[in-house]
Amino acid sequence: MQNTSHLLMIRPVKFSFNEQTAVNNAFQQNDTNNNVAEMAAREFDAFAQKLQANGVDVTIVEDTPEPYTPDSIFPNNWISFHEDGNIILYPMFAVNRRAERKPHVLKAIEKKFRIQNKIDLTALEANHQFLEGTGSMVLDRDHKIAYACLSPRTHMSALNNFAEKTGFTTVAFHANDRNGLPIYHTNVMMCVADQFVVVCMESITDENEKKLVRDAIHKTDKSIILISFHQMEHFAGNMLQVQNNRGEKLLIMSTQAYESLTADQIKILENYNRIIHSSLNTIETNGGGSARCMLAEVFLPVQQTQ
Template sequence: MQHTSHLLMIQPVHFSFNAETAVNNSFQNKSDQSNVQEKARQEFEQFISILRAHDIDVTVVEDTPDPHTPDSIFPNNWISFHEDGSICLYPMFATNRRLERKPSVLNSIQEKFLIVHTNDFTSNEKNELFLEGTGSMVLDREKKIAYACLSPRTNTQVFNEFCNTMQYKGVSFVAVDAAGAPIYHTNVMMCVADDYVVICLDSIKDSNEQQLVKQSIINSGKIIVEIDFNQMNHFAGNMLQVHNTRGEKFLVMSSQAFHALTPKQIETITAFNKIIHSDITTIETNGGGSARCMMAEIFLPLK
């Protein structure tokens, strides 16, 4: 199945601007707020409340103050969970983000879900080769296609290693922002749902690569909802499709992303599923990630 009703989210205790990740995340900007952690916590709690009000199951794990992990609110970069009972651990670009791989998170998951195997790609860190989970890759889980825009955080060799291990077909390309800089994570320019794909095709400058991606989407039986650079900059590519305990489907995004969409785009998306959005402006500004980055989908079997 492409989407799940089970999500892992990490409650922040020391959320802040991370200088280590800002070197190649153009979406990240240090705000002048003096209460960034307090505001981020409020936004997080409100987001959780909205998801749970729609009967979506959220496993919340509170981060620990030590070691200090300012980006722990984005767990999908270091771990992914799969239907066969396997988990994948990923090599991270920023050294302080590697500390997010805390036993307390896995212990909480194992209380509810069955983990039968671990695929550990983290040894690539010693060679400075990175693949930051479902930030670096956007997975078509039903069709077993992994899309990846290559960047300092998304290495071809590790991407191929993932695809070979998990038996995915890899579709890699180069995507840039409006200024021509590499886009740091695929999931800010692309979202794969069960019947459609939201994507900023303009960010793929090579015509052959753009056609490759378009054809892969069409061949997978999905329609394309195209967004522009301005919408991408407002996180309109950073979305995640989920369903609830009754099987109702939703596309989850930030309020900033929602307000960046045109009425026609909203009409197209809501023909397939409802939209859920929440204001997470502080998190987006300081962290350079949005709603999708905050949710790690859990496809593991329930105990």
């Protein structure tokens, strides 16, 4: 199943610009506003409420002030949840992001869902091999394909380790921004939905790798919707398709991403699913991530009520 109606979100308590991640995240900008944490919390609440109002089940877990985790709002980088009951913990590039793996988050998940097994890849951090969850990989869950643009946060050896333990096939490539710098996470340039893929294909400069990605998508019979560098820079690649409690497909993105799309692109996307967007400007500016980064999809079996 490609999409779920269950999401995990971590409500921030001390969100701020993270200098450790800014070294290779060109989307981050240090906002001089003194109210960043408060503004980010308001954006988070409005976003979560909008998802819930549209019939999406959101498990909201409050972050803790200590240990200090400025990027806790992006849980999809350190954990993923799978239909077979597996959870996977991932090796993180920034040392201060590794502290996001807090036990109270898993306890909240276990109250609602059944965890069968834990696959822990975090030991790879000791070898400086990183794979930041569904930021580093965009998963086609139906076809068990992991698309991944290689970067300081996404290492081929860690990707192969993931594939070996899960049975996913990997489609690895290089993607650069308009300044020629590696794109830090695949999920800012690519979104895989049930019937379509949104991708900034011009960021893949090697023609053989571009063909590799295009051929892999075509084999799954999904349509390709191209976005430009400009649209990617406004987080138009950072979308996530979910479904609500009525089985309706929804495409989630930020308002900035939505406003970067053309009328034709919006029309095409709305043929597949309804679009939900929310303003995330503070989070996007300081965190360098957007709507998709804030959502960890939960595919685990639901606990049976007695």
